[in-house]
Amino acid sequence: MFPLLNEFIEELMDLNQxxxxxxxxxxxxxxxxxxxxxxxxxxxxxRRLSEKIRVCIATGREPRDAIRFARELGLTSPQVCDNGALILDPTTGNEVWxxxxxxxxxxxxxxxxLISRKVPFWATHPGGTVTQASQITHWNFTRVSALDVVEDVAEELLAHFRLHPELHVVxxxxxxxxxxxxDFTTRGVTKATAAKWLGRILGIDPANMIGAGDSYNDLPMLEVCGLRIAMGEAPDELKALADYVAPSVDDDGLAVAIEEFVLPRLI
Structure with a gap:
C-alpha cells in the first residue's frame, strides 16, 4: 500500500545489517x-572511531598533508592523497599504491x-611538488591542481578540460x-578508485566502508561506499546521495555524524 515507505524501511534495515x-x-x-x-x-x-574500525583520510591535497593529519590522529591505516591517485603508509611515508x-x-x-591564463597551480610527482614553471624538470605528474580561483574561472576551466578523453577533471x-x-588526474582516477584499492589492500569491500565528504571530488567516493555522510555545506548532489547530512564543519559536524550515526551501527 505504501511502496515508498516500504522501500525506505528496507534500505534502513540493509544499512543496519x-x-x-x-x-x-x-x-x-x-x-x-x-x-x-x-x-x-x-x-x-x-580517535575513538579508529579504535573500532580503520580510518583513512582521503584528500585532494599532497602526501605531506595526508601524513601530517593522520599522524596527529594516530592513524596507522593507509591514507589517500592527490584526489585518489596515491595511497601511503602514514607511519613510514612510503607509497602503498x-x-x-x-x-x-x-x-x-x-x-x-594554466600558466597562460595566469592561474596558480600545484603539480605533484613521486619526488615532491612544483608550483612554478621554473621548477619543472620533467612531466611525470600524478596530479595537477589549479588553485585559488573564483567560481566563474573554475567553471571556465572545467568547461575547457572536462571533455578531454584522458583526464578526470573536478x-x-x-x-x-x-x-x-x-583537480586533474588520469581519467578513471578518483577517490572511488582509491576506495577500491584500499578494499583490496585491507580486505574490505567498499560496500562495507563509510564515506564522509563535502565537495564534488567526494562524490565518486560516496557512490561506492556503503554508508554516506555529507557535510552541512556540501552541494546538493552530495546531500541527495547521503544517508546522513551532518552539521557544518564549523559546528563539529563530523563528530556529530560519528557520534549519532556511525558509532551506533558498530555496536
Missing amino acids: KKFAAFMVDLDGTLIGRDEKIAPRVAKTV SAPPLGERQAHYIVTT KVFLPYNGLWAI
Missing part, C-alpha cells in the same frame, strides 16, 4: 575547518594552459579561503 569496517574521510571542510585544524571534539571522536601518472602530453597541456571548494580549485 551491514558490517562496516573502514571509514574514509575527506580533509578540507570535513575533518578540518577553515583554520586548517582538527577541532578537539572531532579529533577525540575520530599509485595510479598511472597523467603522462607528459597531458601534464604539459594542463600546466601550460571542481573543489577550498574552505580555508572561500575560493575554488580544479
Whole structure:
C-alpha cells in the first residue's frame, strides 16, 4: 500500500545489517575547518572511531598533508592523497599504491594552459611538488591542481578540460579561503578508485566502508561506499546521495555524524 515507505524501511534495515569496517574521510571542510585544524571534539571522536574500525583520510591535497593529519590522529591505516591517485603508509611515508601518472602530453597541456591564463597551480610527482614553471624538470605528474580561483574561472576551466578523453577533471571548494580549485588526474582516477584499492589492500569491500565528504571530488567516493555522510555545506548532489547530512564543519559536524550515526551501527 505504501511502496515508498516500504522501500525506505528496507534500505534502513540493509544499512543496519551491514558490517562496516573502514571509514574514509575527506580533509578540507570535513575533518578540518577553515583554520586548517582538527577541532578537539572531532579529533577525540575520530580517535575513538579508529579504535573500532580503520580510518583513512582521503584528500585532494599532497602526501605531506595526508601524513601530517593522520599522524596527529594516530592513524596507522593507509591514507589517500592527490584526489585518489596515491595511497601511503602514514607511519613510514612510503607509497602503498599509485595510479598511472597523467603522462607528459597531458601534464604539459594542463600546466601550460594554466600558466597562460595566469592561474596558480600545484603539480605533484613521486619526488615532491612544483608550483612554478621554473621548477619543472620533467612531466611525470600524478596530479595537477589549479588553485585559488573564483567560481566563474573554475567553471571556465572545467568547461575547457572536462571533455578531454584522458583526464578526470573536478571542481573543489577550498574552505580555508572561500575560493575554488580544479583537480586533474588520469581519467578513471578518483577517490572511488582509491576506495577500491584500499578494499583490496585491507580486505574490505567498499560496500562495507563509510564515506564522509563535502565537495564534488567526494562524490565518486560516496557512490561506492556503503554508508554516506555529507557535510552541512556540501552541494546538493552530495546531500541527495547521503544517508546522513551532518552539521557544518564549523559546528563539529563530523563528530556529530560519528557520534549519532556511525558509532551506533558498530555496536
